Amino acid sequence: MSSHPSLRNLFDFSGWVIQQIQVSPAIAVVKLYRDKRRSIYCPHCIRKASINKKTMQSAFDLPIGPVNLVQILYESLQGYCKGCKRYFSIHPPGIDSYAHATRRLMHYVCRLCRFMPVDKIPVFLPISTSTARRWDKRILAQYLPDPDLDNLRIILVDEKSIGSGHQYMTVVINGETGEVLHLAEGKKKASLESFFQKLTSKQISKITAAGIDRDGAYKAVIREYAPDAQIVFDKFHIVGNLNTAIDEVRRSEWRKASKEDKRFIKGQRYNLLRNAHNLKDYQCDELAALFEANEKIFEAYLLKDAFATLWTYVRPKWASKFLDNWIEWAKETELDPLVRFAKGVDRDRNEILAWIKHRVTSAKLEAFNATIARIVRRACGYRDLDYLYLKIRQQAAPPVPQL
Numbered sequence: 182m183s184s185h186p187s188l189r190n191l192f193d194f195s196g197w198v199i200q201q202i203q204v205s206p207a208i209a210v211v212k213l214y215r216d217k218r219r220s221i222y223c224p225h226c227i228r229k230a231s232i233n234k235k236t237m238q239s240a241f242d243l244p245i246g247p248v249n250l251v252q253i254l255y256e257s258l259q260g261y262c263k264g265c266k267r268y269f270s271i272h273p274p275g276i277d278s279y280a281h282a283t284r285r286l287m288h289y290v291c292r293l294c295r296f297m298p299v300d301k302i303p304v305f306l307p308i309s310t311s312t313a314r315r316w317d318k319r320i321l322a323q324y325l326p327d328p329d330l331d332n333l334r335i336i337l338v339d340e341k342s343i344g345s346g347h348q349y350m351t352v353v354i355n356g357e358t359g360e361v362l363h364l365a366e367g368k369k370k371a372s373l374e375s376f377f378q379k380l381t382s383k384q385i386s387k388i389t390a391a392g393i394d395r396d397g398a399y400k401a402v403i404r405e406y407a408p409d410a411q412i413v414f415d416k417f418h419i420v421g422n423l424n425t426a427i428d429e430v431r432r433s434e435w436r437k438a439s440k441e442d443k444r445f446i447k448g449q450r451y452n453l454l455r456n457a458h459n460l461k462d463y464q465c466d467e468l469a470a471l472f473e474a475n476e477k478i479f480e481a482y483l484l485k486d487a488f489a490t491l492w493t494y495v496r497p498k499w500a501s502k503f504l505d506n507w508i509e510w511a512k513e514t515e516l517d518p519l520v521r522f523a524k525g526v527d528r529d530r531n532e533i534l535a536w537i538k539h540r541v542t543s544a545k546l547e548a549f550n551a552t553i554a555r556i557v558r559r560a561c562g563y564r565d566l567d568y569l570y571l572k573i574r575q576q577a578a579p580p581v582p583q584l
């Protein structure tokens with residue numbers, strides 16, 4: 182064991198004096214005691230107070246070179262204020278009450294966790310994975326700025342299945358900046374209500390549009406909490422519904438087709454659903470042969486192709502006229518899946534046409550999905566949604582400073 186005077190510079194805790202530093206290859210122990218020349222003051226009323234009790238406590242600190250385990254033993258005081266008749270405790274600066282580590286060590290762990298999986302921290306520091314996770318969460322919760330809720334204009338709400346079971350979480354992000362604003366368990370009414378309950382009525386009044394999936398419980402919640410916000414159904418979801426209808430037509434035609442006609446329908450599912458400009462020449466030829474052989478599939482395809490025009494309109498009024506014609510045409514085909522789709526479009530026309538005005542897409546949500554997959558892989562898992570929320574928000578924030 183040896184002691185070196187210049188090491189003292191590393192342990193500058195104002196109000197505490199270093200009694201001893203012991204360093205061995207395995208551990209360094211730094212002993213601090215309270216500077217007796219300093220008076221203590223009540224933190225509540227700033228009056229001079231008396232010491233009621235002294236105890237020795239310890240906290241882990243940053244490694245010193247090759248010495249990974251550094252322990253600070255310090256005198257912790259319990260003070261008593263006669264003025265306001267209250268007890269209070271005094272710790273060296275940078276060590277919180279009941280903390281097993283200095284704040285600068287927790288900041289260090291938090292900085293590491295930004296770039297490496299949390300379960301790799303024990304390779305570098307003498308702490309467990311769960312301790313690393315707890316410290317990371319604690320520092321992030323203190324450090325990360327709250328989401329900007331004052332300038333929200335467009336929100337995107339989505340449900341995401343988590344883990345392996347049938348569990349879901351509800352995600353709310355800022356449709357313009359991509360900032361994640363809310364994560365909650367489930368995909369029910371309450372999962373979104375808890376978001377609106379965080380907002381003031383002034384913040385809610387600024388929201389002009391809310392992008393959501395077509396089905397689910399979110400529509401009713403938005404109507405209730407943000408009645409002035411226009412609901413915009415996700416464009417890709419609508420297109421997905423139409424593709425499902427087209428595929429149903431294909432399958433029902435397959436069932437009815439003779440053995441000879443079946444060979445035209447066989448293997449055409451993706452040719453029918455893909456955008457025409459993505460098809461190779463031979464695939465176009467296959468489709469052309471199919472259309473020759475089956476008029477109903479051809480008609481369904483023309484409808485699908487025409488529907489894409491909807492998204493190119495700039496004025497909602499003209500888009501609405503187009504939609505009227507399209508719905509009428511779809512109904513005339515008497516193809517059940519398409520008639521059903523057309524009726525649904527008619528029913529949801531306001532939410533579909535709202536897209537023309539707001540151009541809300543789920544691209545920001547796609548980016549979010551990639552982020553979340555990466556974070557979950559880094560051993561953070563889905564169990565602690567509060568931690569997951571902080572880890573996602575951390576992606577957009579500057580690094581936590583080293584103390």
Ligand SMILES: [Zn+2]
Nearest residue numbers: 223226262265
């Ligand atoms: Zn007091």
